[in-house]
Amino acid sequence: MKPADLLVRTFLEKHPEESARALDASDAEEAARLIRKLPVSIMGPVVSRLSPSSAGAILSRIGVETARSFLSHMTPQQAAAVYQHLDEAVRNETLEGLGEDKAAQLRQALTYPPDTAGALMDPQVSAIPADLTVQEAIAVLRRQKREAIYYLYVTDRERRLVGILSLRDLVLGGSKEKIESLMNREVVSIGVMTDREEFANLMQERGYVALPVVDVAGRLAGVLKHEQAVDAVQQEAFEDLQKMVGAGGDEHALSSIGTVVKRRLPWLTINLVTAFMAAGVVALFEGVIARVTALAVLLPIVAGQGGNTGAQTLAVVIRGLSLREILPGTIRWLVVKEFMAGMINGLAIAVATAGAVFLWDGRAALAIVIGLAMIVNMASAALSGAAIPVLLRAIGRDPAQSSSIFLTTVTDVVGFGSFLGFALAMERHLN
CATH class of the missing domain: 1.10.220.30 (Flagellar motor switch protein FliG, alpha-alpha superhelical domain)
Incomplete structure (x- = not known):
């Protein structure tokens, strides 16, 4: 060699x-x-x-x-x-x-469907019948020869999960004591159809090293370990990040050209349609743009600030949904909070933008127009960034998959519409 x-x-x-x-x-x-x-x-x-x-x-x-x-x-x-x-x-x-x-x-x-507990669990799990003695249970464990034992799961004769036992309690128990007298009957388990996001959050919140997985009849089917939960959280985060920009969740840096095109082209096509919608809004104000050419220079500023504001809110809300931080009772407060934050940020940015435009152009009316548009667009972007993923989750869609496309549409349409609408209303002061 x-x-x-x-x-x-x-x-x-x-x-x-x-x-x-x-x-x-x-x-x-x-x-x-x-x-x-x-x-x-x-x-x-x-x-x-x-x-x-x-x-x-x-x-x-x-x-x-x-x-x-x-x-x-x-x-x-x-x-x-x-x-x-x-x-x-x-x-x-x-x-x-x-x-x-x-x-x-x-x-x-x-x-089992991909990304469920049943698909990710290890079926090789240490289980002992509740009616065994400590001595008999130790003999069973010796025969099983598991590489790592986190907990001992106790089952009845139909393999239904009835309790849990630590190795410490097993070793300290009397050799003739029954397992059912030593076990803890308060055992937390998950079903085989539990989504990876749900069981990963449960393990992280409660600090579990492992979780038993049961089938629809309550029979012990396997075990999910902490490292599997960590992998699931990381994979979910990577997939959400890629989905937010229209790439496939299973796409990799060196995926084939065919795979890349198949994953990305549908979302790029949808994005093209929404871009034409925004262009249609601009076309409605073609006359005022021709008469006040400075408006064309400032359009990207309005759209860019709205897009950034919405993206910030969207990232926070999608993370909150993934980690189960956002509950039904907190949605109203979340939306109001983000709207108010967008309004306040919009006011601050509006003052800075209006000042810069006045120094550049010298027309107070143009500074007022872009300032008002900035407030409206940033407030609506923050509101949309909070509401869109929540609504998508409510109708059973993946918020990470399409939120950014809808958000871009809202920020562009509202941004262009408000800016050019205010300009049309104040046109006589702009000439």
Whole structure:
């Protein structure tokens, strides 16, 4: 083996996290060529740490047999997430060749929608029946040989979750004591269909290391660990950031051209339509713009300040919705607060802008026009930035996905309309 190849192999083996980040940012074809050269035992830990979309794109290029080997080394949840990103032709062949147990686990994981507790949980969970003695429970745990045990979940004979027990209480309990006499019956659990945003917030708020996941019948289905919640929060934040500017939530820096175009073009098209709406407002005042040419110079200032004001409010409100800070009873106060803040900021910016315009142009009327427009636009932008995501959430839409487009439309239409409307009303003082 060449020294360079040995160095690469050693780095991949010793630093799977850093290697996965590098491969995530690489072209899928180049990553596939590298993976083909090395055994699954070396590349398995790296591939399992890739984003599902990157792993799916790479495994689709390395052959069915090799892809199957990598999937068999992943947890059912990891395999399910990656499997959904495999090419259609590879997908069915890969599933058919997996071992019976692994295929069954993968099919079970695929029954849950992406980003739910069922899709992300670890089904390998330490559970002990409530009617065992401490001595019997310890024997069960020894046979299970779990790598890490956060809590012991106690179930009845139908595997329904009935309690929770710490390792400390188990060890300190008498060997003949029943588990049901030691367990805490006040156990917090989540359902398999719980959204990742919801369970991540719950774990962060209460400081849980892990949360049990139960099915619709209350049976213990798996466990969600703290690191999975952290990953979920980070992924949600990254996706929201990309969605706010019209990029796909699953898009990466080196995604294919086709993927980039498919994700972005629809929103760019919608944005084009809204831009024509704003242009239509300007066209209504074509005459006054022709007569007072300084208005054309100042239009971008009005639109820009409104856009920035709305974007500030939008970012805060979307964060509040994601973290469950905004409750039904607080929405009215939120909207009023943002409107008042926009009004006050608008007054301050209006004074500064009017002063600058007066020094530049010398017409007090023009300074008054842009000052009034600035107040109206910034107040309406703040109001819209608060109301739009709340309304979208209320009708079941993702606020991060389309709020910015609606907000841009409002700020441009209101900004141009108010500025040119005030100018038309005061035209005789502008000539």
